[in-house]
Amino acid sequence: MIPKTDAFTGGFSEPVYQSQTVFRALMDGMARPGTLQTVATQVDPPPPVGVAAGAVALCLCDHDTTVWMSSALGKSVFGEWLGFHTGAPLTREKTEARFAFFELGAALPPFGLFSTGTQEYPDRSTTLIVEVAQLADGIPLTLRGPGIKDTHAIAPGPLPETFVRSWADNRAQFPRGVDVILTCGAQFVCLPRTCTITAREQ
Structure with missing residues (x-):
């Protein structure tokens, strides 16, 4: 079988520097939930994966991190x-x-089907990277919690109607629980398990 050439192209041209750049954006996004982050480094993952999702994958994944897609x-x-x-x-x-990756339009399973860590090792949980069609004009949501002054509004979409309830169940397990990164093209927002999410009236 001849390997598909797409598998060998489109990665970081300067892995150390570019990975550090993406990692800093991820840390900022996790520290300030819901803030819009942009991948400024060049990466060209194979379709249907977007730029931000591909960059996050290159930054966070290695031979010790098992991936579901x-x-x-x-x-x-x-x-x-x-x-x-x-x-x-x-x-x-x-x-x-x-880490678990979802392409645009993929069904989002209940968060509890993934690893939520343990009380002793809550970091041994799954981070979900979910591609959405938009980060500004979708479902209005309000975020509260550490790293947020008062409240922060986001409007990603599409998301399942059960997302807010599923997130509440996820938040109730703290310090256990999954984290979510919503990506759209070259941009992303982070939703760490520390924040609460409620529906916002339009």
């Missing part, structure tokens, strides 16, 4: 691309995944 991504070259550039192994078991 939605069915459409599993049928794409993304798994080979991720394996070639990071060495990250894939799994079909949601509870084994450190």
Whole structure:
């Protein structure tokens, strides 16, 4: 079998510097939930993966981080691309995944199906990277919690109607729980488990 060339191209041209740049944006996003972050470094992941999701994958994944991906991504070259550039192994078991990737329009399973860590090691949980169509004109949501002065408004979409309830259940497990990164093209927002999310009236 001849490997697909897409798996060997589109990664970081300067891995150390570019990974640090993306990591700083991720840390800022986690420290200030809901703030819009932009990937300024060049990366070209295979479709249907967007720039921000690809950059996050290159930054966070390595041979010790097991990755789960939605069915459409599993049928794409993304798994080979991720394996070639990071060495990250894939799994079909949601509870084994450190990171889970969803393409635009993919169904979002209940958060509890993924690893939520343990009381002793809450960091051993899954981070969900979810591609959405927009980050500004979708479902109006209000964020509260550490890193947020009073409240912060976001409007990503599309998201399932059950998202707010699922997040409340996730937040109730703190310090356990999943974290979510919503990506759209070259931009993303972080939703750490420390924040509360409620629906905002339009």
